[in-house]
Amino acid sequence: MELLPSLLSSLRSVDPGTLDQEYSMVRSQTSVLKRDVSLTSETGALKENIKKNRYKDILPYDQSRVVLSLLTTDCDSDYINASFIKGASNHSCYIAAQGPLSSTLVDFWRMIWQHDVKVIVMACREIEMGKKKCECYWSPVHQSAAFGPFTVTNQGETRPNEDLVIRSLTVRYQQGSRSLVQYQFLSWPDHDVPYEAAGVLDLLERVRTSQGTHTSPLLIHCSAGCGRTGVICALDYIHDLLVTKQITADFSIMDIVLELRRQRPSAVQTKDQYQFIFTAVACMLQQVLQSSCHLLNDNLSELKKPEKKTRQTPASSKRLSQQTDMSDTYAVVNKPKHPHPPSSNPAYSTVAMPSSASRTQPLSHHYDNDPDGASASAVYSTVRPRAKPANQQHSATPIYDTAMPTNHRLGEGPSSLGSNGEHHLVQGEHPSSTDDDYEDFSCSVPDMTNLCSPGGIGFNCRIQKPRGPRDPPAEWSRQER
Template identity: 40%
Template sequence: MSHNLDAARSFLEQLEEQGGLKGEVLAAEFSDILVRSAAWKADGVRSTEVGSRPENIQKNRYKDVVPYDQTRVILSLLQEEGHGDYINGNFIQGADGNQSYIATQGPLPHTLLDFWRLVWEFEIKVILMACRETENGRKKCERYWAQEHKPLQIGFFCITLTKETQLKADIILRTLQVTFQKESRFVHQLQYMSWPDRGVPSNPDNILIMVDEARRLQGCGPPGPLCVHCSAGCGRTGVLCIVDYVRQLLLTQMIPPNFSLFNLVLEIRKQRPAAVQTEEQYRFLYHTVAQMFYSALQTTSPHYQNLKENWAPLYDDTLSLWTSPALRASPRPPSGVLRSISVSGAPTVPMADTYAVVHKRRAPAGARPVAQEHSTEEKPLYSQVKSRTQRPGAQTEDMRASLPGRVPANQSPAGPDAYEDVTEGAQTGGLGFNLRIGRPKGPRDPPAEWTRV
């Protein structure tokens, strides 16, 4: 277990040294991935001859996303009925060395039968779908599942919807009963509804929930592959496969000491073309893996107990949180705790005891008169607001959350205690903190008067 966590910690520290999620190192890594991937086909390391045959070209949703011959899925079911062995899909090896994933495109109208041949032949229990049927007015995937009370007949397969659940705001879980030659099986489909094409989700949380649920539905039976698809079956599909791959490494405590997300993406791309399609998706993958590693370390290491909850939005650099000069000057723990982690015992920066308040010289017209002290000396323009903790008899508040601008959770910012008392001759009848506009008499009338809270 310690080796597993050491590898996770090393990954996080290296990511910090590279500049975090916004660092230029990640951009350079992804450019290198694109160059190497292009070279594989040019050098003959990977070929796409079968998918480029005239009889198979029409089965590819996109002409530039054709499965590699070396890892393509070969269909044998129903070949005697005259159906070919081709489908735009590739096997991807999992953390255990088995063919854990089938990465494929969203079915076309004329490849629906091929899709269900794949599901049945390879005993797929769970389908992960990372797209909608239509996105930005363009068809991205043909509906291959049944709707409520509307069984779907596709060739020799009869598909019935038995249950549909909104697992999360962005995730739909469907349970399908598939019948083929008098045999029935249940297949679960998890569809992520708000993942833009060539883009990324707003944060990793729902993606992690999705793969967790997929593994729960997969159960502990025979380790059949997960079927993963989006529209082209490369960008979003690749991200999902790698997230689950790393999750399996964590669960089995098999993270290698030299774990590299760069090398892992390269390895997956050797099996499915264009897996993890954009630099934005590559950074999101780093973000998601970092969150998984942080969570693992947080539960086992005291230095990670106070992990900041700052993972969204994605492009706030979660590895470079702003800290005060006093915190930046604090010594680094021997284990190398990252800047985004609160170290117990670090000095806190107290708020100032007093603040200046500017006062108007005279009350606005129409305000009720306020008794003033008879003095020829003019009231000061500035006065001070004192902290509650400095007032006699006040109870000491919990200062652990005393960051500038923060309001205690049990106190409304607009409540009567939202501001401190004004001292040293402040004008309470003027336009200050504790004043508000009274309700107007009519929709066109100006405010009737300034009234005190």
């Protein structure tokens, strides 16, 4: 990735004169390469195969030609004007082919079926400048056509833009059926270049999406299968180098074109096509760098976002805080509308002390903000049921175990400790009006039947007056209803 900015800069700064010199070197080196590697085209030059070539000077090399092994009739030949081109990775390769002639339509589908081709790229129109450039090897939309033993059905066509037609084809041979996609690029004149590189790059992006993980060859053809076909192979090859991070400091488009020409004659046929590769690769690199910058910015944005942390307190800590942090807590205890059964009723059981040692000492609890510290007076009063009024009947068993606070402190009034050292709920008295530590708020409505929840539960709130300079909340002066 570090090399891409400098590579992009060098591609943009290439002088047209330099490109002319490079392309001249490509042509001269091709002749040397054919001689040194002993590239031959003898099979394509055979008398029985001459009529299968669209152009007599564009013949596939014997060393890289596609050999047809699928025989549909006894007179089938193994020749077709098509060449294998190695891809940037071991599992990818291309078939660069001429546009089929009327006499080679069956051979064309033999090749497609034999190599299980999934995607076809057609870089030409059927007729260009009044000349037939390629025979139609597909059927009209939603129709079928027979090509020898092969039946091709056009399942549908789409035109995502004015440059491109996408056809979904199904081919049947004997008992088998396969699906493939054909991309026909309409805006590439013969021996010329497209008006912009973005259209070709978009085409290749769609092609790669359709190809997916298939390891079958990508079939690319134009009219002769060398000029436009060579450019598309070169661009896709360079894209694979980028994806697989094989771009090195000695990256050279000229070397790539020479490698293509070693496998397919006249690949990248004109100087304008050679220059177009530089333009398209620069556009490709710019897109990759922009995508990397956007991804980097997104990652930085995610890192800069403050992490939302939810402080979770363990359950044991919550229980401990509920037991010990009582500095701002005031007890509100329900008052029963009906009296409790006598203290001997097991439903109102005694509260057992934790240990024998704790039974010998008076129970005490102090607020953390108590200025006297360890005061001997208990904050909480003894809990006892109120006596049943004479005009009320005994209610059913209460829904909740309810009790009311009293003004007794430990050592004052009747003791809440039984003979066995355990606490009991004992008969209480109404708080005295002289108690200055608590305010007694009781409902003045004589009949609370409609105001209380089922079971006749009423409310009697005993709230401790605040200690210190804090003002009492407004709720303290409001009666509970």
